[in-house]
Amino acid sequence: SSKTKQESTQPQQTTEANKNKNFKVGLVTDVGGINDRSFNQMAYEGLQRAAKELGVTVNVIQSKQMTDYVPNLTNFAQQGYDLVISVGFMMHDATEEVSQKFPNTKFLIIDSEITDRPNVASAMFKEQEVGYLAGALAGLVEKEKVGKVKGTNIIGAVGGMQIPPVDRFIAGYQQGAKAVNPDIKILINYTNNFNDPAAGKQMALTQISQGAEIIFQVAGGTGEGVIKAAQEKNLYAIGVDADQSYLAPDNVLTSAVKRVDVAVYDVIKDALNGNFKSGIMYFDLKNNGVGLGKINKDVPQSIIDQVNQLAKDIIDGKIQVSDKISK
Amino acid sequence: MKEILLNPQLWAATLAMATPLALPALGGTFSERSGVVNIAMEGIMLIAAFFAVMFAHMTGNAWIGLLGAIVVGLIVALIFAWAAVSLTANQIILGMAINIFASGVTAYLLNTIYGFTGTPVDTPMLPTVEIPIIKDIPFVGHVLSGHSVIVYLMIIILFISDYFLFHTNLGLRLRAVGENPEAAETAGIDVIKLRYLGVALSGLLSAMGGAYLSIGALNSFNPDMTSGRGYIALAAMIFGKWTPFGSFGASLLFGFATALSMQLQNTAFSKNLIMMLPYALTILALVGIGGKSVPPAADGVPYTPKK
């Protein structure tokens, strides 16, 4: 009897699977490539998850140079891909251009706002919100001299390049720390590079020599060096994009997680089910598009409670977080 | 300014940033002294950085990781030498080809072997060294002590390199081959063998430089994590007039300028203008000291033995 059951369900499953299999999703990375330890990588993970869980057909092109964006997007569109994903604000112009030429293809762009196209969805993240929480946590840890902190009341942030997503994180971080600890000093540096962890490490050590005890890395691969520096000096680092607590469980204070993977997965799922919506989608604390990762065991519950309250306030709109760094 | 110069971290960072330049620069000295321009050092560093992590993680021993990196670096260097020396191919094109290849192959292996989360967190690191007595001297201790063991190895290698090149018979022959291979050959020296040696040494030292980045300063591999250090090392070597101490000095200068630009970033200047510092200082220093540097006469010129 079990045999017949299988036989009866299979055709149905197959058509379902076929339908999904025929749904083709293409992803074009920016020149950072999949291994950027940042949004390209997260987007790719979301894509992989969609392939595995939804059975859609996926394909990736990693752009080598900026002039590849238009041809790569065009190639996907021309080959009848249903959804084409552009990763990164650098692909804004290219996505605008190609989406206009292929109105029947759906596009998703990460980290950039395209509003006037019926076939383009933009996934924007409120990095400043999670940055705010990370900053508040750091501010409180400094103020109360928790764990490894001696209370210099100085914290730092190491950015990759001075680009919008990076600055939104740092802007929030700044505001959050100041909000709970007005006297705190925040060092902000950039390495001008997303793939030089050795430089990131020295940059972090430099901040540490200037008194910083908690350093927020917003620098992709470069940031691994920041975490390493915190580990060596037995201080704290804050991870970014993914939950990076596993890199140094004792020394990662928390991570400012940005769920690009979730955004990608959700949009694929919506498009597959005919629910594709153009325009800007915001991923924020409220819809779990951003959020803090694992919090270090050194942090007492009281502080965690305060941070959670701040999160609630942001979600409720009681706190507005600006996306601009103040000098 | 005084405050910055008195910050020991400035000087510690100088040494740390100089090391991954000085090692390939020393390597380049050997290779170019034997007459081969090895631009592939960048790629060799990168490949070595990857395999250092891989072997270190596989065996749980960072030293084996270093050894493995060196072996792989040597293999790549020998392939380069085969094409550049035995087949007399254009050394620059070959070097660039290897660099493109290295960038691709390491990222590819990273993905296929380790997936997206990157190299394993439990990869062992090479030890850091606390120098007794010195480590307790206030300022000096911070600057000189507590670096990765490779930093100290580099210093030792620096002296050995100088000794080897300028005080041994083999060093004499190696330099002869880079100056005038024909003369060396008529003196009964095997030009080809020595050029292989020169390139091999550059591979070995570049590999150490790469391993420093991945398992010396950190314990992970990131794509393109060498960030052009192989090229800057080449410039340092030229600046250093193809001598070990000169190369080391130029690497230090570069490391210092980089460290200084890090310290200065939080001052009033635009950070991007400050980041130009290492490069501008290098030019100024070069012009200031009358940067005439004469390469080995047969540098970059392939040689075909007569018979």
Add this chain to the structure above:
Amino acid sequence: MKNLWKELYIPIVAVLVAIIIGSIIMLATGFNPVKAYVSLFIGAFGNLNNIANTLANAVPLILTGLGVAISFKTGLFNIGAEGQYWIGAIVAVWIGYSFSLPWYIHIPLALIAAMIAGGLWAGIVPGLAKAYTGANEVITTMMMSYIAIYFSHFLLEFGPMMEKGSTIPQSPLIKDSAVIPFLIKNTQLSYGIFIALAAAIFVYWFMFKTTWGFEMRAVGYNQRAARYAGMNVPLNMVFALGLSGAFAGLAGAVQMLGVQHRLYDSFTSGYGYTAIVVALLANNHPIGVIFAAILFAALGTGSQYMQLNAQVPGQMADVITGLIVFFVAAHRIAEVIKDLLARKQKKEVKA
């Protein structure tokens, strides 16, 4: 016919070897090499659009390649074409968005200004330093390259050239009057290709037909003989580096006006480095530069397409590109193989 084969078999065998080794790697890692190479080729030359994109990618490589070739031909090692490209791009974009002019003034103005800027970037510091203090131009041009890139970061990241009201570090779009129009719709190919081709012909003419080119080549091959023949060696060196930089600068301008239409914040364009290989593969001959540039452009566009249609990851595309370049350079491997085969045959005959 036989002669032609004799000329060609070495490079052909070299490419074959590269393809075979690439195949082995692909097979070992689970990809279909036939499919990969077919899509590499189709991606590069399969249809008009792909050809157009390949040519479009060749444009900046031709121009930077020419710049590098000029310097190599004159015995100087300008490896800073990357920086000169950026300077040219910066100036062209600035002129492109700052002024309103008729196109026939706007475009030439931007191009010429970019050439001058690129030329000064290479000629002033590296050129004068080389001519008068002997400072090695390998170092100075490389350092100036990094400086140029940081200069562009400075301009774009909340600097004077950043688009007003934007948070994105990019310049405003250039005015329409400064845009070099596209030649083929839906591709990246602009009329810039004609500028590149004209530049190659000009450089050929300049280097090989004019007295100035004659002087520069003489200085490049033998400084002493040039001095003994009454030529001004330092001046020629400065000028050679300047001219070299001018074409790299032109590359930046043509790319901005023809393709990108604005300046983005980026680490490198990569053109300046590829240009070195392009020039060397072309043996520094201006016309050869065109073909070498197209080869590289084809590998570039083809490898993008190879990811799409053969699912070969981008990194593998680099691996194969590296191999092809390696074996084209080491083309004498064909002789080695021939020798091996001959020896084997001899053995067999003996047996």
Add this chain to the structure above:
Amino acid sequence: MSAILEVRNITKRFPKVVANDNVNLTVERGEIHAILGENGAGKSTLMNIIYGLYKPDSGQLIFDGEELNLSGPHEAIEKGIGMVHQHFMLIPVFTVAENIVLGAEPKGITYDRKKANELIREISEKYHLEIDPDAKVKDLSVGLQQRVEILKAFYRKAKLLILDEPTAMLTPQETQKLFEIMRELKQQGMSIIFISHKLEEVLEISDRVTVMRRGKTVGTLKTKETNEQELANLMVGREVVLRIEKSEYKPGDVVLSVKNLTVVDQQNVTRVKDVSFEIREGEIFGLAGIDGNGQLELVEAIMGLRPKKSGSVFFYGKDVTNFSTRQLYREGISYIPQDRQADGLVLDFTIAENLILREYKDPTYSRRGVIQYKKVYENAEKKVKEFDVRPPEYMLKARNLSGGNQQKVILAREVGYNPKLLIAVQPTRGMDVGAIEYIHRRILELRDKGAAIFLVSLELEEIMSLSDRIGVIYKGQLMDILDGKTATKEQIGLLMAGSRFDKTTLEAR
């Protein structure tokens, strides 16, 4: 006792020529065996085969009773073959000692500088070849460099010593010194192969002579039983005029006048001291002197290639002291520099391009900055024919010409434009008799047409046979100016060595 070396039926082909065609040669123990032959006859090739640098295509070498099958020079050295190469095989930035011991350093890992210097002092004493082991080779005069090359061979304890044109760049005194050494070596039982283009040297020093022509040995003669003319004819395969007839000396106006010229080098060492002389139309003024006594600095200063400290230069009465090199050329001065490959030619240019290396801006060859290649090629075709450049293909790169033909290209360029003044430095260095004859004839032709010639040469023979007046330079000072007809070799030789036999002549000037 058997011969030290037997060369049997050696053949060596290069892509375009058979350099050695079935060559046979026997060198007896303890003899000085000279080898003569035109440029490109295959002498150096044969020597390189004996030394293990080239592998012959066929044939045998028997050395010291055993057959040689050399895989490289290191084996030849081991067997006891030493060679001094035609083109120096030295490393300029190395010291003398390093150059000599290279490849056979005193045992050990470390380079034992003391030991090396000691060994070198020993042999240099033994053979009376003084040299400072710590001097850098690049700072040495050509003669001293030659000495280093010879010491290199001695150091390796050669049984057979090959000297490939060792005298090409030596002064007469140095040559004599070398000969003394060679004789002494012969006494000690060493065998020597000696290659030279100078017939009188061959006659003076050798026991037997083998003549080569176009890759073949055309005969071996006992030196005592032959003479210059026979050897020259055998070499070239035709009658050769050894003594050139000079027409009558009819000096005209003063062309070049150098007044109190002083030149210092970059280290501020005085190289030319207060030199004054005049050259007239229809006159060859020869400057004799041992290499390194300021000849080059003098010429380069006159040519605007080197700063002058004081003094002035006049050309047809016009002050040209501060003229640039190009301006001087425009005035009608031609210049054949000493080193044809380094200074005279762009080796990667074609012959045609090299022929206009100075004149490319001339309206004949270019219009508005564009070179008229048609004109350039017409000129090249004519010159190549006129000056007998072989092969007569002007599109060939200068690199692919033999040294003699390279020199002809320079000659064609400098003499071909009928200059008013020709400055020629070492115009026949390393050339065979046929070629020398030709060059000398062209120079004399130019003089007869009324040009002034400033001839600088290390070859006393050349100076004496061509010059109308002879100046002798020593340590940057012009010692005296002698009449070309009456001056004797001894006179000049003494002045070259720095002794003023007659102070009054100098003061009277």
